[in-house]
Amino acid sequence: DSGVTQTPKHLITATGQRVTLRCSPRSGDLSVYWYQQSLDQGLQFLIQYYNGEERAKGNILERFSAQQFPDLHSELNLSSLELGDSALYFCASSADLARNEQFFGPGTRLTVL
Amino acid sequence: GIQVEQSPPDLILQEGANSTLRCNFSDSVNNLQWFHQNPWGQLINLFYIPSGTKQNGRLSATTVATERYSLLYISSSQTTDSGVYFCAVTYSGAGSYQLTFGKGTKLSVIP
Numbered sequence: 676d677s678g679v680t681q682t683p684k685h686l687i688t689a690t691g692q693r694v695t696l697r698c699s700p701r702s703g704d705l706s707v708y709w710y711q712q713s714l715d716q717g718l719q720f721l722i723q724y725y726n727g728e729e730r731a732k733g734n735i736l737e738r739f740s741a742q743q744f745p746d747l748h749s750e751l752n753l754s755s756l757e758l759g760d761s762a763l764y765f766c767a768s769s770a771d772l773a774r775n776e777q778f779f780g781p782g783t784r785l786t787v788l
Numbered sequence: 789g790i791q792v793e794q795s796p797p798d799l800i801l802q803e804g805a806n807s808t809l810r811c812n813f814s815d816s817v818n819n820l821q822w823f824h825q826n827p828w829g830q831l832i833n834l835f836y837i838p839s840g841t842k843q844n845g846r847l848s849a850t851t852v853a854t855e856r857y858s859l860l861y862i863s864s865s866q867t868t869d870s871g872v873y874f875c876a877v878t879y880s881g882a883g884s885y886q887l888t889f890g891k892g893t894k895l896s897v898i899p
C-alpha cells in the first residue's frame with residue numbers, strides 16, 4: 676500500500692458525460708501528479724499541483740481540469756467524455772520537489788461507452 | 789522532451805531464471821524510478837535510483853547517469869514477478885518534476 680488513495684476504483688459512463696476522480700496523497704506530501712495510462716499512448720503526465728498551486732501541465736486536454744484543495748486532496752474533472760478517454764487514471768504524490776520520489780495510487784479505471 | 793527506451797519489450801522466463809532489463813534515456817535526469825505494474829494494474833515502487841546501485845531482496849538496480857542507462861536485475865524469478873516493469877525519469881531541466889515513462893518490459897514467468 677503506497678498510502679495514496681483514489682476513488683472510485685472503477686467508473687463506467689456514457690459519451691458526453693462529466694466525471695470527477697478523487698485523490699488523497701500520502702500524509703504530508705505536498706505534490707500531487709495525475710497520469711493517464713491508455714493502450715495506445717502508454718503512461719502520460721497530465722498535470723501537477725504543489726501545495727494548492729498548479730505547477731506544470733502535460734498532455735492534458737482542455738476538456739479536463741484539476742485542482743488541489745487546502746487539505747491537499749486533489750480532483751481531476753473530465754467533461755464531454757469521448758470513447759478515447761477510456762483509460763486508467765493514476766494519481767501520484769511526492770513529499771518534496773528536491774527528491775521527488777513519486778508514489779502511485781491504485782488508479783481509477785474509466786470506461787466510456 | 790526526454791526519451792526513455794526500454795528493452796526487451798517482452799520477456800518470457802522459466803521460474804528460477806535470472807534476467808536483466810534495460811532503460812536508456814536521452815538526457816540528464818535527476819530522478820529515475822523503476823516500477824512493477826502487477827496484473828491488477830497497480831504501480832508498485834521498486835527503486836528510486838538516479839545513480840548508483842541498490843538491492844532489495846532478489847531485485848537490484850544500477851544507474852550509470854553519465855552513460856544514460858539503468859539496469860534492473862531480477863534473480864531467481866517467481867511467477868509473482870510477472871507483469872510490466874516501467875522505468876521513469878525526470879528530466880533535470882529547470883522546473884521539470886513530472887515522470888516520463890518508457891513503454892515497459894512485459895515479463896511472463898512460467899512455472
